[in-house]
Amino acid sequence: MSTVVIRRATASDASATADVYLRSFTAALPTVVRPRSDDEVRAYIRDVVVPSRETWVAAAEEQVVGLMVLAGDLLSQLYLDPDWRGRGIGDRFVALAKERSPRGLSLWTFQVNKPAHRFYERHGFVEAERTDGSGNEEREPDVRYVWLP
Numbered sequence: 001m002s003t004v005v006i007r008r009a010t011a012s013d014a015s016a017t018a019d020v021y022l023r024s025f026t027a028a029l030p031t032v033v034r035p036r037s038d039d040e041v042r043a044y045i046r047d048v049v050v051p052s053r054e055t056w057v058a059a060a061e062e063q064v065v066g067l068m069v070l071a072g073d074l075l076s077q078l079y080l081d082p083d084w085r086g087r088g089i090g091d092r093f094v095a096l097a098k099e100r101s102p103r104g105l106s107l108w109t110f111q112v113n114k115p116a117h118r119f120y121e122r123h124g125f126v127e128a129e130r131t132d133g134s135g136n137e138e139r140e141p142d143v144r145y146v147w148l149p
Contacts, residue, residue: 002060004084006092009055009067014046016064017057021045024079032110035137049077056096058089068093070100075107094123104148111141120145 009017018041025034036044049055049069058066058080065084069077075097080089097105109116111130121127125145133141 004058004060004065004087004089004092006056006058006089006096009050009057011046011050013057013059013064014050015042017050017055017067018042018045020064020067020081021077021079023081027082028079028115029110029113031112032138032140054100056093058084058093060084065089066093068097070097073101073103073105075101075105078107090119091123094120098147098149102149104146106144106146108136108142108144110138111143117143117145120147123147 022038022041025032034041053076054070056068056070057064064081066080066089067077068075075094078090078093078097105125106128107120107125109120117127125147127143128146129144131142131144133139136142
């Protein structure tokens with residue numbers, strides 16, 4: 001089994017990071033319509049996310065297999081390559097997020113993403129709010145979770 005290293009993303013990771021996001025989103029959220037094309041997602045990750053956000057990647061043998069983006073106390077993105085789910089990488093990302101934001105975290109996930117609900121609840125997050133999705137780009141009903149130490 002490959003050793004997975006979690007590290008800060010670099011500019012050279014942007015393309016592979018975008019590919020993981022796209023594969024993960026498609027696999028986990030087949031009914032959610034993405035408002036941006038694949039090329040727009042790649043450009044956003046390359047030009048905005050990796051250079052200006054606290055972006056972390058999970059890499060196995062130099063291949064990016066997961067990503068996490070933090071914005072202060074907001075865990076804004078956590079995506080794993082579908083072939084790498086269930087190997088503890090998400091657990092490691094959440095532990096790192098809690099370490100980086102020890103006073104608490106919040107996050108949003110879509111209401112249809114029941115596996116994400118179970119995952120975050122297992123890590124001590126509790127549901128704080130539900131919306132009709134009018135405040136997100138996808139216009140998809142979502143849930144805000146919070147974790148407090």
